[in-house]
Protein backbone atom coordinates (compact mmCIF):
# COMPACT_ATOMS: atom_id res chain seq x y z
CA UNK A 1 0.00 0.00 0.00
CA UNK A 2 2.86 2.30 0.93
CA UNK A 3 4.56 1.56 -2.40
CA UNK A 4 1.34 2.24 -4.25
CA UNK A 5 1.01 5.61 -2.49
CA UNK A 6 4.66 6.46 -3.26
CA UNK A 7 4.07 5.81 -6.95
CA UNK A 8 0.89 7.87 -6.94
CA UNK A 9 2.61 10.80 -5.21
CA UNK A 10 5.46 10.77 -7.71
CA UNK A 11 3.10 10.75 -10.65
CA UNK A 12 1.15 13.65 -9.12
CA UNK A 13 4.33 15.67 -8.57
CA UNK A 14 5.35 14.95 -12.18
CA UNK A 15 2.03 15.80 -13.78
CA UNK A 16 2.04 19.61 -13.75
CA UNK A 17 5.72 20.32 -14.11
CA UNK A 18 7.44 17.74 -16.28
CA UNK A 19 7.24 17.53 -20.06
CA UNK A 20 7.31 14.01 -21.46
CA UNK A 21 8.16 13.12 -25.09
CA UNK A 22 5.49 14.40 -27.46
CA UNK A 23 3.22 15.37 -24.57
CA UNK A 24 0.85 18.13 -23.58
CA UNK A 25 1.06 20.03 -20.31
CA UNK A 26 -0.24 18.76 -18.00
CA UNK A 27 0.51 15.39 -19.46
CA UNK A 28 -2.75 13.59 -20.21
CA UNK A 29 -1.27 10.17 -21.00
CA UNK A 30 -0.82 7.53 -18.33
CA UNK A 31 2.69 7.31 -16.95
CA UNK A 32 4.25 4.77 -14.65
CA UNK A 33 6.75 5.51 -11.90
CA UNK A 34 9.95 3.44 -12.10
CA UNK A 35 11.91 2.41 -9.02
CA UNK A 36 14.79 0.57 -10.72
CA UNK A 37 15.72 -1.48 -13.75
CA UNK A 38 17.92 -4.51 -14.01
CA UNK A 39 18.61 -6.99 -16.82
CA UNK A 40 15.50 -7.00 -18.99
CA UNK A 41 13.16 -5.99 -16.16
CA UNK A 42 11.80 -2.63 -15.13
CA UNK A 43 10.53 -2.43 -11.55
CA UNK A 44 7.77 0.09 -10.96
CA UNK A 45 7.56 2.05 -7.73
CA UNK A 46 4.33 0.24 -6.82
CA UNK A 47 6.24 -3.07 -6.94
CA UNK A 48 5.08 -4.26 -10.38
CA UNK A 49 7.79 -5.97 -12.48
CA UNK A 50 7.64 -5.39 -16.24
CA UNK A 51 9.54 -7.28 -18.92
CA UNK A 52 11.07 -4.68 -21.18
CA UNK A 53 10.08 -4.92 -24.82
CA UNK A 54 11.48 -1.52 -25.83
CA UNK A 55 15.14 -1.46 -24.70
CA UNK A 56 14.30 2.19 -23.93
CA UNK A 57 13.89 3.03 -27.64
CA UNK A 58 16.59 0.79 -29.20
CA UNK A 59 19.25 1.62 -26.60
CA UNK A 60 19.58 -0.86 -23.72
CA UNK A 61 20.97 -3.73 -25.76
CA UNK A 62 22.54 -5.39 -22.70
CA UNK A 63 19.61 -4.61 -20.46
CA UNK A 64 19.85 -2.35 -17.42
CA UNK A 65 22.38 -2.12 -14.65
CA UNK A 66 25.00 -4.35 -16.24
CA UNK A 67 27.86 -5.04 -13.79
CA UNK A 68 30.71 -4.59 -16.28
CA UNK A 69 29.41 -1.27 -17.63
CA UNK A 70 28.67 -0.09 -14.07
CA UNK A 71 32.23 -0.91 -13.00
CA UNK A 72 33.74 0.97 -15.94
CA UNK A 73 31.67 4.07 -15.17
CA UNK A 74 32.55 4.07 -11.47
CA UNK A 75 36.23 3.68 -12.27
CA UNK A 76 36.17 6.54 -14.80
CA UNK A 77 34.35 8.71 -12.28
CA UNK A 78 37.34 8.47 -9.93
CA UNK A 79 39.56 10.03 -12.64
CA UNK A 80 37.25 12.65 -14.16
CA UNK A 81 33.65 12.84 -15.24
CA UNK A 82 34.24 15.61 -17.73
CA UNK A 83 36.75 17.94 -19.29
CA UNK A 84 36.22 20.08 -22.37
CA UNK A 85 37.51 18.68 -25.67
CA UNK A 86 38.51 22.15 -26.86
CA UNK A 87 42.31 22.12 -26.57
CA UNK A 88 42.35 18.96 -24.42
CA UNK A 89 42.15 15.26 -25.14
CA UNK A 90 41.95 12.07 -23.07
CA UNK A 91 42.19 8.31 -23.29
CA UNK A 92 38.44 7.47 -23.43
CA UNK A 93 37.81 9.87 -26.34
CA UNK A 94 40.77 8.62 -28.38
CA UNK A 95 40.27 4.94 -27.56
CA UNK A 96 36.58 5.10 -28.50
CA UNK A 97 37.37 6.87 -31.78
CA UNK A 98 39.90 4.11 -32.60
CA UNK A 99 37.33 1.46 -31.70
CA UNK A 100 34.56 3.03 -33.80
CA UNK A 101 36.84 3.42 -36.82
CA UNK A 102 37.79 -0.25 -36.49
CA UNK A 103 34.20 -1.44 -36.05
CA UNK A 104 32.41 0.55 -38.74
CA UNK A 105 32.61 -0.07 -42.51
CA UNK A 106 35.85 0.82 -44.33
CA UNK A 107 36.64 4.43 -45.19
CA UNK A 108 35.08 5.96 -42.06
CA UNK A 109 38.28 7.29 -40.55
CA UNK A 110 37.38 10.31 -38.44
CA UNK A 111 35.00 10.79 -35.51
CA UNK A 112 33.02 13.79 -34.29
CA UNK A 113 31.29 13.36 -30.90
CA UNK A 114 28.05 14.97 -29.82
CA UNK A 115 25.31 14.53 -27.24
CA UNK A 116 22.35 12.98 -29.02
CA UNK A 117 21.25 11.34 -32.23
CA UNK A 118 19.58 14.47 -33.55
CA UNK A 119 22.77 16.47 -33.08
CA UNK A 120 24.81 13.72 -34.76
CA UNK A 121 22.50 14.17 -37.76
CA UNK A 122 22.90 17.98 -37.67
CA UNK A 123 26.66 17.45 -37.69
CA UNK A 124 26.43 15.08 -40.66
CA UNK A 125 24.32 17.57 -42.64
CA UNK A 126 26.71 20.42 -41.82
CA UNK A 127 29.70 18.29 -42.82
CA UNK A 128 28.14 17.62 -46.21
CA UNK A 129 27.37 21.30 -46.80
CA UNK A 130 30.84 22.40 -45.68
CA UNK A 131 32.49 19.72 -47.81
CA UNK A 132 30.90 21.08 -50.98
CA UNK A 133 31.37 24.71 -49.98
CA UNK A 134 35.10 24.03 -49.49
CA UNK A 135 35.18 22.27 -52.86
CA UNK A 136 33.88 25.39 -54.62
CA UNK A 137 30.40 23.96 -55.08
CA UNK A 138 28.36 25.95 -52.55
CA UNK A 139 25.23 25.34 -54.65
CA UNK A 140 25.21 21.76 -53.40
CA UNK A 141 23.37 22.36 -50.14
CA UNK A 142 20.16 20.33 -50.37
CA UNK A 143 19.48 16.83 -49.15
CA UNK A 144 17.72 13.97 -50.84
CA UNK A 145 16.05 11.40 -48.66
CA UNK A 146 13.32 8.77 -48.75
CA UNK A 147 9.80 9.07 -47.43
CA UNK A 148 8.88 7.62 -44.04
CA UNK A 149 12.31 8.37 -42.66
CA UNK A 150 13.00 9.71 -39.19
CA UNK A 151 16.23 11.46 -38.23
CA UNK A 152 15.46 13.44 -35.08
CA UNK A 153 13.71 16.49 -33.70
CA UNK A 154 16.12 19.39 -34.27
CA UNK A 155 15.61 21.69 -37.26
CA UNK A 156 18.08 20.21 -39.72
CA UNK A 157 17.05 16.69 -38.77
CA UNK A 158 13.36 17.61 -39.04
CA UNK A 159 13.94 18.86 -42.57
CA UNK A 160 14.89 15.34 -43.69
CA UNK A 161 12.18 13.50 -41.71
CA UNK A 162 9.10 12.43 -43.61
CA UNK A 163 6.90 15.54 -43.86
CA UNK A 164 3.83 13.47 -42.80
CA UNK A 165 4.92 10.53 -40.64
CA UNK A 166 7.98 12.34 -39.31
CA UNK A 167 5.86 14.15 -36.69
CA UNK A 168 7.00 17.64 -37.66
CA UNK A 169 4.42 18.96 -40.12
CA UNK A 170 3.68 21.87 -37.75
CA UNK A 171 7.10 23.34 -38.46
CA UNK A 172 7.10 22.83 -42.22
CA UNK A 173 7.14 26.58 -42.93
CA UNK A 174 10.42 26.93 -41.06
CA UNK A 175 12.23 23.94 -42.47
CA UNK A 176 14.81 23.80 -45.26
CA UNK A 177 13.19 22.50 -48.45
CA UNK A 178 14.69 19.14 -49.22
CA UNK A 179 13.90 16.43 -51.75
CA UNK A 180 11.94 13.28 -51.00
CA UNK A 181 11.89 10.08 -53.04
CA UNK A 182 9.05 7.62 -52.40
CA UNK A 183 9.57 5.03 -49.70
CA UNK A 184 11.26 1.88 -51.10
CA UNK A 185 8.52 -0.73 -51.45
CA UNK A 186 10.47 -3.95 -52.11
CA UNK A 187 10.68 -5.72 -48.78
CA UNK A 188 13.91 -6.84 -47.19
CA UNK A 189 13.55 -10.50 -48.20
CA UNK A 190 11.45 -10.19 -51.37
CA UNK A 191 12.90 -10.42 -54.84
CA UNK A 192 14.58 -7.18 -55.87
CA UNK A 193 12.80 -5.08 -58.48
CA UNK A 194 14.91 -2.33 -59.99
CA UNK A 195 11.94 -0.09 -60.66
CA UNK A 196 11.77 0.52 -56.90
CA UNK A 197 14.64 2.94 -57.18
CA UNK A 198 13.75 4.70 -60.46
CA UNK A 199 12.08 7.69 -58.74
CA UNK A 200 15.18 8.33 -56.65
CA UNK A 201 17.35 8.14 -59.75
CA UNK A 202 15.10 10.61 -61.49
CA UNK A 203 15.43 13.10 -58.62
CA UNK A 204 19.21 12.70 -58.73
CA UNK A 205 19.31 13.24 -62.49
CA UNK A 206 17.31 16.45 -62.13
CA UNK A 207 18.85 17.88 -58.98
CA UNK A 208 22.34 16.43 -58.42
CA UNK A 209 23.97 19.83 -58.96
CA UNK A 210 22.17 21.13 -55.83
CA UNK A 211 22.30 17.96 -53.70
CA UNK A 212 24.98 17.76 -51.00
CA UNK A 213 24.07 14.27 -49.81
CA UNK A 214 21.52 11.51 -49.68
CA UNK A 215 20.61 10.74 -46.09
CA UNK A 216 18.72 7.61 -45.11
CA UNK A 217 18.29 4.97 -42.47
CA UNK A 218 19.95 1.88 -43.97
CA UNK A 219 17.59 -1.08 -44.55
CA UNK A 220 15.38 -0.40 -41.51
CA UNK A 221 13.30 2.74 -41.27
CA UNK A 222 12.51 3.22 -37.59
CA UNK A 223 10.22 5.80 -36.03
CA UNK A 224 8.80 6.81 -39.44
CA UNK A 225 7.13 3.43 -39.94
CA UNK A 226 9.28 0.44 -38.87
CA UNK A 227 9.77 -0.67 -42.45
CA UNK A 228 12.45 -3.10 -43.73
CA UNK A 229 13.47 -2.48 -47.33
CA UNK A 230 15.69 -4.38 -49.74
CA UNK A 231 19.48 -4.05 -49.25
CA UNK A 232 19.90 -3.80 -53.04
CA UNK A 233 18.15 -0.43 -52.82
CA UNK A 234 20.91 0.79 -50.51
CA UNK A 235 23.62 -0.75 -52.67
CA UNK A 236 22.24 1.04 -55.71
CA UNK A 237 21.99 4.33 -53.79
CA UNK A 238 25.73 4.01 -53.07
CA UNK A 239 26.43 3.50 -56.80
CA UNK A 240 24.28 6.48 -57.74
CA UNK A 241 26.01 8.68 -55.15
CA UNK A 242 29.34 7.88 -56.81
CA UNK A 243 27.92 8.44 -60.29
CA UNK A 244 26.27 11.78 -59.45
CA UNK A 245 28.93 13.13 -57.10
CA UNK A 246 26.71 13.22 -54.05
CA UNK A 247 27.72 12.14 -50.52
CA UNK A 248 25.95 9.31 -48.73
CA UNK A 249 25.00 9.74 -45.06
CA UNK A 250 23.89 6.54 -43.31
CA UNK A 251 21.88 7.21 -40.18
CA UNK A 252 22.63 4.09 -38.10
CA UNK A 253 21.43 5.69 -34.87
CA UNK A 254 18.64 3.13 -34.46
CA UNK A 255 20.13 0.23 -36.44
CA UNK A 256 23.72 0.33 -35.19
CA UNK A 257 25.29 -2.18 -32.79
CA UNK A 258 23.55 -5.32 -33.90
CA UNK A 259 19.85 -4.51 -33.77
CA UNK A 260 19.15 -5.75 -37.32
CA UNK A 261 21.29 -8.88 -36.97
CA UNK A 262 24.44 -7.24 -38.35
CA UNK A 263 26.69 -4.91 -36.43
CA UNK A 264 25.60 -2.14 -38.83
CA UNK A 265 22.70 -2.35 -41.27
CA UNK A 266 24.98 -1.05 -44.08
CA UNK A 267 26.66 -4.47 -43.96
CA UNK A 268 23.60 -6.05 -45.59
CA UNK A 269 24.39 -4.03 -48.71
CA UNK A 270 28.17 -4.29 -48.26
CA UNK A 271 28.56 -0.56 -48.64
CA UNK A 272 30.51 2.19 -46.92
CA UNK A 273 28.78 5.52 -46.56
CA UNK A 274 30.78 8.76 -46.60
CA UNK A 275 29.31 9.79 -43.28
CA UNK A 276 27.67 7.64 -40.60
CA UNK A 277 25.66 8.70 -37.54
CA UNK A 278 25.69 6.62 -34.37
CA UNK A 279 23.83 7.08 -31.08
CA UNK A 280 21.26 5.20 -28.97
CA UNK A 281 22.90 1.77 -28.32
CA UNK A 282 26.38 3.36 -28.46
CA UNK A 283 26.40 3.57 -24.65
CA UNK A 284 24.14 0.54 -24.19
CA UNK A 285 21.40 2.97 -23.17
CA UNK A 286 23.32 4.29 -20.16
CA UNK A 287 23.54 7.90 -21.22
CA UNK A 288 23.02 10.22 -24.13
CA UNK A 289 25.98 10.23 -26.48
CA UNK A 290 26.46 10.16 -30.23
CA UNK A 291 29.10 10.14 -32.92
CA UNK A 292 29.30 11.19 -36.54
CA UNK A 293 31.99 9.36 -38.51
CA UNK A 294 33.32 10.74 -41.77
CA UNK A 295 35.68 9.44 -44.42
CA UNK A 296 39.10 11.08 -44.74
CA UNK A 297 37.97 12.35 -48.11
CA UNK A 298 35.17 14.32 -46.44
CA UNK A 299 37.41 15.40 -43.56
CA UNK A 300 40.21 16.49 -45.93
CA UNK A 301 37.73 18.26 -48.19
CA UNK A 302 36.32 20.28 -45.30
CA UNK A 303 39.77 20.99 -43.88
CA UNK A 304 41.59 22.07 -47.04
CA UNK A 305 43.70 25.20 -46.88
CA UNK A 306 41.84 28.44 -46.97
CA UNK A 307 38.53 26.92 -45.78
CA UNK A 308 36.78 27.52 -42.51
CA UNK A 309 37.26 24.90 -39.80
CA UNK A 310 34.31 22.62 -39.23
CA UNK A 311 31.73 24.83 -37.52
CA UNK A 312 30.41 22.75 -34.66
CA UNK A 313 31.58 22.09 -31.10
CA UNK A 314 29.12 21.06 -28.41
CA UNK A 315 30.08 21.70 -24.77
CA UNK A 316 29.96 18.05 -23.79
CA UNK A 317 31.53 16.53 -26.91
CA UNK A 318 33.75 13.58 -26.06
CA UNK A 319 32.56 13.47 -22.44
CA UNK A 320 34.92 10.96 -20.74
CA UNK A 321 32.19 9.25 -18.76
CA UNK A 322 30.06 8.70 -21.84
CA UNK A 323 33.06 7.61 -23.96
CA UNK A 324 34.08 5.12 -21.25
CA UNK A 325 30.52 3.80 -21.10
CA UNK A 326 30.51 3.34 -24.87
CA UNK A 327 33.86 1.54 -24.73
CA UNK A 328 32.58 -0.81 -22.00
CA UNK A 329 29.39 -1.44 -23.94
CA UNK A 330 31.27 -2.25 -27.16
CA UNK A 331 33.75 -4.50 -25.29
CA UNK A 332 30.78 -6.34 -23.81
CA UNK A 333 29.12 -6.70 -27.20
CA UNK A 334 32.31 -8.14 -28.67
CA UNK A 335 32.67 -10.58 -25.77
CA UNK A 336 29.68 -12.80 -26.56
CA UNK A 337 27.88 -14.34 -29.48
CA UNK A 338 25.20 -11.67 -29.81
CA UNK A 339 24.67 -12.56 -33.48
CA UNK A 340 23.37 -16.02 -32.61
CA UNK A 341 21.18 -14.55 -29.86
CA UNK A 342 19.71 -11.87 -32.12
CA UNK A 343 18.99 -14.59 -34.70
CA UNK A 344 17.25 -16.65 -31.99
CA UNK A 345 15.18 -13.61 -31.02
CA UNK A 346 14.31 -13.09 -34.69
CA UNK A 347 13.26 -16.73 -35.20
CA UNK A 348 11.22 -16.77 -32.03
CA UNK A 349 9.44 -13.49 -32.82
CA UNK A 350 8.67 -14.73 -36.34
CA UNK A 351 7.07 -17.85 -34.96
CA UNK A 352 5.27 -16.28 -32.02
CA UNK A 353 3.98 -13.15 -33.75
CA UNK A 354 2.79 -15.09 -36.82
CA UNK A 355 -0.66 -15.81 -35.29
CA UNK A 356 -1.35 -12.06 -35.39
CA UNK A 357 -1.65 -12.39 -39.18
CA UNK A 358 -4.97 -14.12 -38.60
CA UNK A 359 -6.45 -11.07 -36.88
CA UNK A 360 -7.30 -9.56 -40.23
CA UNK A 361 -9.89 -7.13 -38.87
CA UNK A 362 -7.16 -5.18 -37.11
CA UNK A 363 -3.76 -6.40 -38.35
CA UNK A 364 -2.42 -5.44 -41.78
CA UNK A 365 1.13 -6.82 -41.57
CA UNK A 366 3.59 -8.67 -39.35
CA UNK A 367 7.34 -8.30 -39.99
CA UNK A 368 10.49 -9.21 -38.14
CA UNK A 369 14.16 -8.45 -38.73
CA UNK A 370 16.92 -9.09 -36.20
CA UNK A 371 15.68 -8.08 -32.77
CA UNK A 372 12.84 -5.94 -34.17
CA UNK A 373 9.32 -7.36 -34.26
CA UNK A 374 6.50 -5.31 -35.76
CA UNK A 375 2.75 -5.77 -36.01
CA UNK A 376 1.18 -3.10 -38.17
CA UNK A 377 -2.53 -2.38 -37.76
CA UNK A 378 -5.04 -0.92 -40.20
CA UNK A 379 -5.80 2.01 -37.91
CA UNK A 380 -3.79 4.01 -35.37
CA UNK A 381 -3.83 2.35 -31.96
CA UNK A 382 -5.30 3.72 -28.77
CA UNK A 383 -1.89 4.08 -27.14
CA UNK A 384 -3.28 4.82 -23.69
CA UNK A 385 -5.51 1.74 -23.63
CA UNK A 386 -2.93 -0.60 -25.11
CA UNK A 387 -0.07 0.52 -22.86
CA UNK A 388 -2.26 -0.04 -19.79
CA UNK A 389 -3.31 -3.47 -21.03
CA UNK A 390 0.34 -4.40 -21.56
CA UNK A 391 1.29 -3.22 -18.07
CA UNK A 392 -1.56 -5.32 -16.62
CA UNK A 393 0.10 -8.30 -18.31
CA UNK A 394 3.53 -7.47 -16.86
CA UNK A 395 5.22 -6.21 -20.04
CA UNK A 396 6.51 -2.83 -21.17
CA UNK A 397 5.44 -2.23 -24.77
CA UNK A 398 4.62 1.23 -26.04
CA UNK A 399 2.92 1.29 -29.43
CA UNK A 400 2.71 4.34 -31.65
CA UNK A 401 0.65 5.22 -34.71
CA UNK A 402 -0.43 1.98 -36.36
CA UNK A 403 2.49 0.04 -34.93
CA UNK A 404 2.76 -2.38 -32.06
CA UNK A 405 6.43 -3.29 -31.97
CA UNK A 406 9.09 -4.78 -29.74
CA UNK A 407 12.86 -4.41 -29.72
CA UNK A 408 13.97 -6.13 -26.53
CA UNK A 409 17.42 -6.10 -24.96
CA UNK A 410 19.56 -8.82 -26.59
CA UNK A 411 20.06 -10.45 -23.19
CA UNK A 412 16.34 -11.18 -22.81
CA UNK A 413 15.55 -14.75 -21.75
CA UNK A 414 13.56 -16.59 -24.37
CA UNK A 415 10.70 -17.22 -21.89
CA UNK A 416 10.57 -13.48 -21.21
CA UNK A 417 10.37 -12.85 -24.94
CA UNK A 418 7.42 -15.24 -25.10
CA UNK A 419 5.67 -13.15 -22.44
CA UNK A 420 6.03 -10.12 -24.73
CA UNK A 421 4.79 -11.86 -27.86
CA UNK A 422 1.90 -13.59 -26.09
CA UNK A 423 0.76 -10.28 -24.58
CA UNK A 424 0.69 -8.77 -28.10
CA UNK A 425 -1.20 -11.74 -29.56
CA UNK A 426 -3.67 -11.82 -26.69
CA UNK A 427 -4.56 -8.13 -26.87
CA UNK A 428 -4.79 -8.04 -30.66
CA UNK A 429 -6.99 -11.14 -30.60
CA UNK A 430 -9.35 -9.30 -28.24
CA UNK A 431 -9.35 -6.21 -30.49
CA UNK A 432 -10.10 -8.42 -33.49
CA UNK A 433 -13.26 -9.88 -31.94
Ligand SMILES: Cc1ncc(COP(=O)(O)O)c(C=O)c1O
Pocket residue numbers: 116117118119121150151152153217222223251252253254255279280
Ligand atom coordinates in the same frame (compact mmCIF):
# COMPACT_ATOMS: atom_id res chain seq x y z
C1 LIG B 1 17.28 6.85 -37.12
C2 LIG B 1 17.26 7.92 -36.06
N1 LIG B 1 18.00 9.01 -36.23
C3 LIG B 1 18.04 9.99 -35.30
C4 LIG B 1 17.30 9.89 -34.14
C5 LIG B 1 17.35 10.99 -33.12
O1 LIG B 1 18.05 10.58 -32.00
P1 LIG B 1 17.86 11.31 -30.59
O2 LIG B 1 16.47 11.01 -30.14
O3 LIG B 1 18.91 10.70 -29.71
O4 LIG B 1 18.09 12.76 -30.81
C6 LIG B 1 16.50 8.77 -33.94
C7 LIG B 1 15.67 8.65 -32.74
O5 LIG B 1 14.76 7.87 -32.63
C8 LIG B 1 16.48 7.74 -34.93
O6 LIG B 1 15.73 6.64 -34.78
